[in-house]
Amino acid sequence: MALAGRAVLRWGARLPSPPSPCAAAAPLCRPAWLPAACERRYSSRGKEKLDMSTYPVESIRNFSIIAHVDHGKSTLADRLLEITGTISKTDRNKQVLDKLQVERERGITVKAQSASLFYNHEGINYLLNLIDTPGHVDFSYEVSRSLSACQGVILVVDANEGIQAQTVANFYLAFEAQLSIIPVINKIDLKNADPERVEKQIEKLFDIPTDECVRISAKQGTNVEKVLQKVIEKIPPPQCNTADPLKALVFDSTFDHYRGVVANIALFGGEVAKGHKIVSAHTKKRYEVNEVGILTPDEQPTHKLYAGQVGYLIAGMKEVAEAQIGDTLFLYKQPVEPLPGFKSAKPMVFAGMYPIDQTEYNNLKSALERLTLNDSSVTVHRDSSLALGAGWRLGFLGLLHMEVFNQRLEQEYNMSVIVTAPTVPYKAVLSSAKLIKEYGKDQITIISPAQFPDKLSVSEYLEPTVLGTIVTPHEYIGKIITLCQDRRAVQKDMLYIDENRVMLKYLFPLNEIVVDFYDALKSLSSGYASFDYEDAGYQSADLIKMDILLNGNPVEELATITHKDKAHAAGKLLCERLKETIPRQLFEIAIQAAIGKKIIARETLKAYRKNVVAKCYGGDITRRMKLLKRQAEGKRLMRKIGNVEVPRDAFIRVLKREPDK
Numbered sequence: 001m002a003l004a005g006r007a008v009l010r011w012g013a014r015l016p017s018p019p020s021p022c023a024a025a026a027p028l029c030r031p032a033w034l035p036a037a038c039e040r041r042y043s044s045r046g047k048e049k050l051d052m053s054t055y056p057v058e059s060i061r062n063f064s065i066i067a068h069v070d071h072g073k074s075t076l077a078d079r080l081l082e083i084t085g086t087i088s089k090t091d092r093n094k095q096v097l098d099k100l101q102v103e104r105e106r107g108i109t110v111k112a113q114s115a116s117l118f119y120n121h122e123g124i125n126y127l128l129n130l131i132d133t134p135g136h137v138d139f140s141y142e143v144s145r146s147l148s149a150c151q152g153v154i155l156v157v158d159a160n161e162g163i164q165a166q167t168v169a170n171f172y173l174a175f176e177a178q179l180s181i182i183p184v185i186n187k188i189d190l191k192n193a194d195p196e197r198v199e200k201q202i203e204k205l206f207d208i209p210t211d212e213c214v215r216i217s218a219k220q221g222t223n224v225e226k227v228l229q230k231v232i233e234k235i236p237p238p239q240c241n242t243a244d245p246l247k248a249l250v251f252d253s254t255f256d257h258y259r260g261v262v263a264n265i266a267l268f269g270g271e272v273a274k275g276h277k278i279v280s281a282h283t284k285k286r287y288e289v290n291e292v293g294i295l296t297p298d299e300q301p302t303h304k305l306y307a308g309q310v311g312y313l314i315a316g317m318k319e320v321a322e323a324q325i326g327d328t329l330f331l332y333k334q335p336v337e338p339l340p341g342f343k344s345a346k347p348m349v350f351a352g353m354y355p356i357d358q359t360e361y362n363n364l365k366s367a368l369e370r371l372t373l374n375d376s377s378v379t380v381h382r383d384s385s386l387a388l389g390a391g392w393r394l395g396f397l398g399l400l401h402m403e404v405f406n407q408r409l410e411q412e413y414n415m416s417v418i419v420t421a422p423t424v425p426y427k428a429v430l431s432s433a434k435l436i437k438e439y440g441k442d443q444i445t446i447i448s449p450a451q452f453p454d455k456l457s458v459s460e461y462l463e464p465t466v467l468g469t470i471v472t473p474h475e476y477i478g479k480i481i482t483l484c485q486d487r488r489a490v491q492k493d494m495l496y497i498d499e500n501r502v503m504l505k506y507l508f509p510l511n512e513i514v515v516d517f518y519d520a521l522k523s524l525s526s527g528y529a530s531f532d533y534e535d536a537g538y539q540s541a542d543l544i545k546m547d548i549l550l551n552g553n554p555v556e557e558l559a560t561i562t563h564k565d566k567a568h569a570a571g572k573l574l575c576e577r578l579k580e581t582i583p584r585q586l587f588e589i590a591i592q593a594a595i596g597k598k599i600i601a602r603e604t605l606k607a608y609r610k611n612v613v614a615k616c617y618g619g620d621i622t623r624r625m626k627l628l629k630r631q632a633e634g635k636r637l638m639r640k641i642g643n644v645e646v647p648r649d650a651f652i653r654v655l656k657r658e659p660d661k
Contacts, residue, residue, distance in 0.1 A: 050294070050302045055127040057242070057308040061235050062266070064131040064146045066174060067156035068164035068530060072186040076156060076218040076227070077115070077132040081297070083225055084117035084128070114146075114252075114264060114310060115297040121232050128231060129310040133170075144173055145325060149251045149266035149310055152180035152235030154227065159185045159193035159215070163201045163497060165469045165532035171206055180235045183208050184227055189217040201497050238268070238308035245334040246270030246278070248313070253323040255370070259290070261317035262299075265329065266310045268339065273304040277332035278315060282324045286332055287315035325376060346535065347379050347395025348464070349514055350447050351402055352420035354391030360415070361390055367413035368392065371405070378405060383448070385557050388418060393447060396422075399514060423447070424464050424511045426561060427538055432457035449559040452545040462538040463563075464510040467492070470521070472529035474502050479524045487512035488563070507536060509563070546571055546600075548578070549592040567593075571601035579603040 065073045082089045117128040131146040147153065153174045157167055174181055183202050185195045199210040214230060216223040240247075252264040265272075272278065276289045293301040294311040305311045317323050328338040355364045372378050379395035396402040402422060409415045426446040435457050436442050446452055468489070472480055474496070484491070484506050493505035508517075513533070521529050546567055548558035558578075562570050571593025578591045582605060589605040610631070613624050 050300060052127075052294070052302045052304060052306055052309060055125070055306070055309070057240060057306075058237050059124060059126045060129070060237050060308040061126060061152070061231055062129045062131075062150045062238060062308070062310055063152045063154060063231055063235050064133050064143075064150045064174075065154045065156060066133055066143060066147075066170040067186075068158070068161075068166040068170075071156050071158040071161070071164075071167070072218045073132055073156055076154070076184070076186065076216070076224070077130060079218050079221050079224045080117060080128075080130060080228065081115060082221075083228065084119045113297060114149075114295050116294040116300075116310065119228055119232075121229060126232055127309065128228070131310075143170060145251050147173060147177045147179060148249060148326075149264075150179060151238055152182065152231070154182050154184050154231070156184050156186050157198055157202065159187045159195045159198055160190045162194075162198045162501060163205060163471065164530035165471045165503075166530065168205065168469055168471070168503070169532045169534065175206075181206075181208065182227070182230050182234055183213045185213055185215045186218050188215045189220055189222065197498060201501070205497060205503075240267070240269045240307040242269075242271055242307045244269035244307065245336055246272055246276075246329070246331045247336045247339065248272060248278075248329040249339050250323050250325060250327045250329065253325065253376075256314075259314050261314070261319070261323045263313050263315070263317070263323040263329075264295075264310070265305075265313050267305055267307050269307050269336070270331070271304050271306045272313065272329075272331075278329050279332050279335075280322065280324070281328040281330065281336075281338040283322055283327075285322065287317060290314045290316055346397075347377075347425070348398055348466075348510060348535070349396045349402060349422045349424060351394055351396070351422045352383060352385070352388070352391055352418075353394050353406075354385070354388040354418045354420075356416050356418055358389045364415050364417065367409060367415045371408060371413065375405065375408075377401075381447075388420075388557070391418075395425075395447075399518075422514055423561070424514055426452075426464070426543060427462040428453050428458045429460045429462065430457060431459040446561065449545055449561050450556065452559075452561055455544075460540050461543040463541040463543060465536045465539050466508050466510050466513065466533040467536040468506045468508045468513065468531060468533040470504040470506070470529055470531050471497070472502055472504070472525050473500055476525040476529060477502055477504075480504065480521065480529060483517075483520060483524060484508075487517060488565070508533065509539075509541065511563075544595050547594045548574060549590075549594055549599075550582075551590055552592075554594075567595060568600050575601045575603040579605055584608055 065077055067073045114129060114131045117130055119126045119128055129149075131150065133143045133146050153170075155167070155171060155174070157163060171181070183206070185198050187193055188195055195213075195215050199213050202208050202213060203210050214223060214226055216227060218224060246267070247269040248265040248267050250263045250265055254262050254264075256262050272289060272292055274289050274291060277286060278289060279286050291301055291314040292305045292311060293299055294305075294309070299312060302311070305313075313329070326339075328336065330336045353364075353368075355361050368380060372380060377397055378401075381393045381395075382390075383393040384390045394402075394405075396405065399422065402419070406417065406419055409417060428444050428446060430436050430439070430442050430444065430453065435453065444451075444453070470480060470484075481491070481504075484504075487508060489506040489508045489512070491504070491506055493503075495503045497503055518531055521531055542564040543561055544564050544567055546560050546562055547554045549555070558574065560570065560574070575591045575593055582589065582591070584605060584607065586608050588607045591603045591605060592599050593601040613627055616624050616627070
């Protein structure tokens with residue numbers, strides 16, 4: 001009996017302890033063996049699905065937050081998320097919707113992010129779909145896409161800085177889309193804040209009465225609740241019906257390596273649920289819906305999405321190209337009229353990208369493919385250079401976009417690359433019948449100097465232009481006008497916003513502002529001026545191809561396209577930089593910049609020279625002259641047969657963007 005009891009005791013000792021009630025109630029979490037990248041996928045499966053049918057179209061509000069850079073969009077979004085209970089209130093809530101490392105480091109928004117908020121106002125439950133947008137001019141494409149899914153916007157203006165260039169640009173984007181606009185004056189807690197002045201600026205420029213402006217401090221949470229009430233009162237609900245057939249607009253997409261494409265959609269009619277068969281109006285491909293849900297701001301699966309709601313959809317799409325931005329999705333055998341969609345993003349700046357070591361080519365290729373899946377506005381073309389090896393020619397929306405892309409390559413994929421100086425796409429109108437037949441058209445686009453056609457076969461060259469808006473305090477006008485004239489700009493308009501601030505409009509050639517214009521503008525105005533631009537088409541220009549010669553031999557990699565008026569200064573600068581980077585030889589090297597056969601700039605790299613007269617001590621001068629003459633003849637012969645090998649690192653230093661520009 002005792003033995004049996006002991007056996008029972010021994011057996012009982014092996015039994016696992018019963019699970020605690022807390023452990024049983026704990027949410028499903030990621031096991032230790034599962035990769036961290038799977039956590040979001042795993043946790044979304046464990047979440048209980050929401051029922052979205054309790055939110056009819058009348059209680060839905062879709063809105064964006066738009067503003068100039070650093071006027072407090074993301075901070076306001078954080079406070080709205082806290083007030084509605086979407087996220088818990090802690091001191092660590094900073095840039096909650098900015099998920100990329102580069103966004104947190106630079107303190108800017110690069111990618112538009114959406115979140116669904118639940119808010120009770122006067123006893124009615126409302127579903128508010130918020131989209132936080134970027135403020136920099138390079139990412140205005142993200143803003144215009146976001147506005148397509150909205151019925152209204154919150155226009156945030158800094159109470160200290162007032163209306164800036166991007167504020168004006170974003171206002172007109174919303175105005176053209178016929179959206180309701182709620183002006184919000186942020187940072188009223190600052191020492192130098194002057195909300196009355198900003199209200200007058202808004203009234204003068206945008207014709208919005210001053211009593212409609214809401215004064216807030218997003219950082220301290222002052223008056224933020226009033227913004228939510230204004231959103232419900234001023235912004236209309238979406239004009240759509242659940243009884244209609246499904247019509248969903250894809251306004252953004254990201255790529256998940258485990259689930260494929262995650263498409264952000266706005267429903268303009270009908271409903272969508274797991275198991276539905278849907279068709280893309282763009283590709284005509286058929287898919288089965290695997291998951292639908294809303295972003296809170298993390299993915300929260302739902303049973304269905306209904307008309308007027310904004311959420312995400314996963315349907316087994318393997319490539320981002322399948323989830324074309326601006327595409328319309330509809331149910332199989334229930335076709336609908338596709339929505340207008342968007343103009344595709346047009347690259348404004350091109351740059352060469354090469355691996356530092358050619359053995360890294362395949363790794364860089366796979367990193368570029370993965371990163372362009374999540375940033376579809378980058379265009380990629382294969383390219384190769386004798387000096388830098390195989391690489392790519394990438395098209396970006398602007399200089400900041402290029403820097404952010406490069407930074408993401410380094411941070412997310414651990415890739416170090418050589419990025420060449422940025423260039424812009426030119427055009428040439430051909431006059432030669434032979435060339436027209438060869439290209440199949442009379443106008444060609446030139447994105448590298450190697451494609452530049454000879455002047456004899458071209459009737460005119462065209463360069464891209466932009467309409468630039470500069471908002472500045474009036475004391476800097478003189479300096480800024482001089483800067484713009486130096487950059488070949490033509491003044492179009494000048495308007496005083498109030499007694500202290502002026503808005504200037506100029507037509508700029510794009511290649512004059514692409515590298516260092518913004519830095520020069522900030523320096524001249526002590527950081528107070530702001531700049532924004534929009535595409536203004538092409539104009540005729542006197543363009544030339546400038547070659548660099550080393551001892552009379554052209555170096556293809558160093559050729560550039562420039563305006564005739566700027567050629568001399570550009571040639572001189574390039575020759576000086578080459579003189580500093582090319583190692584000295586035993587013979588003299590002539591570094592020349594040439595247009596056709598005309599030399600416009602020259603630098604001479606002196607030869608290493610042995611002191612052949614060191615052994616002469618006194619005696620006749622003819623002995624000394626004889627030794628020097630023999631040395632000069634040797635150098636002359638060496639220069640004839642010597643070949644200048646420009647080392648790879650010298651090419652990199654000359655072609656690479658200067659860090660101080």
